[in-house]
Amino acid sequence: MSSRNPKRALFAGLAEIAKALGHGHRLEIVEVLAQGERSVEALAEHVGLSVANASQHLRLMRRIGLLVSRRDGKRILYRPSDPSVLDLTAALRRVGERNAAEVRAVIGGYFRQRDALEPVSRRELARRIKDGLVTVLDVRPTDEFAAGHLPRAINIPLRQLTRRLREIPKSRAIVAYCRGPYCVLAYEAVALLRRRGFKARRLEDGFPEWRAACLPVEGGG
Amino acid sequence: MSSRNPKRALFAGLAEIAKALGHGHRLEIVEVLAQGERSVEALAEHVGLSVANASQHLRLMRRIGLLVSRRDGKRILYRPSDPSVLDLTAALRRVGERNAAEVRAVIGGYFRQRDALEPVSRRELARRIKDGLVTVLDVRPTDEFAAGHLPRAINIPLRQLTRRLREIPKSRAIVAYCRGPYCVLAYEAVALLRRRGFKARRLEDGFPEWRAACLPVEGGG
DNA sequence: CAATCATTCAACAGAATTATTGAATGATGG
């Protein structure tokens, strides 16, 4: 039986990790942090939590080892501890896509119909950026753009897109991107641009995946 | 704000999946099921739960979509719904290896020191099996062996190994395997065999990974 | 060195999860 106790401890430890992701708010926090490190207050606002509550969630995930933090001036910035954490959330999304009927309904009903066009692959976009053949449009909020973005990308947050359309050359192809495969910003931007006659497509996934693929990045700390 | 509600629903749905793995017993159940389908009663006994309790855990994971079940005679057999579920548990293990101090301690203290020798890779073992140069030893319990095993493998459960040593030719190299990277059976078998003068090594990972790699398998339903 | 302020802590009530018990279900197999 001595060979079973450490096994139990192992499963219990791994279960702690899964449990730490087993909460909508925490999962959302991790996705935001996949974009780059954030302060407690910024996260609280983004996810819609009180600061104290966000702090508790963050503390829990730090204790488990999913996140690490560092001080920058008065703020404490959190980030994922390791790329394997993002692999884990990616695996979770894949299971969700295939298995969870609930999630399937959301994805199928909400995301699919927005843009039937094939997204542009990262490799293809990297090549077209190098050739200068494309306008890269980052529709995330300004602070996320500042924390890191694709080379030569211009930043127009989705909410400002309608009134800033003149900043975008109409003659060139546009590739829009945002936070990741489940972020709606780029979908909506592409839909809007196409209605206005722009040649817009969407990048597959988003900024974190671009960086994870070791493709060039500008800006950030 | 209408773009946030489905997002919340998505994260909530994914969190349900993570929560379903956020329990040591459920995680252990999934690992057992990675070996092949099992009845409720068999799982309950294996994990050390009452049948009713095991049934509840199974029902939960089936509801979430991690498991599916089918009837076979009087029994109901459960299995993982999809390979992506095993990918998810693998990602969980990787995070655990790198991040969770608790788990690191267990792995480092318990598993590492057992067999400093390099394990035999699947590819290498597949080749040596084909050449007939090696004794393949399956040290899992008999029922798990019956549900599927490596070609030409002989089955001696770890507990019987000491008294059945004479069944193993001492002249040939032995490769032992068990359930997977965190199963201790093969580690202990190799340690025991080496003390008795056998040339024993361990297969990397275990049976589920062998099957997942689409390498030949014997037995099972 | 002292004021500031982002973050964390502590304590609580409400909600959710877990394991147990014993009964109910319902398909099998004769």
Add this chain to the structure above:
DNA sequence: CCATCATTCAATAATTCTGTTGAATGATTG
């Protein structure tokens, strides 16, 4: 068509998790 029996359901108590409130911490920054 009925007895069997593996599985599921229902109800309960114990435990754990969540979010709120308000106070405490403690490093920064002037």
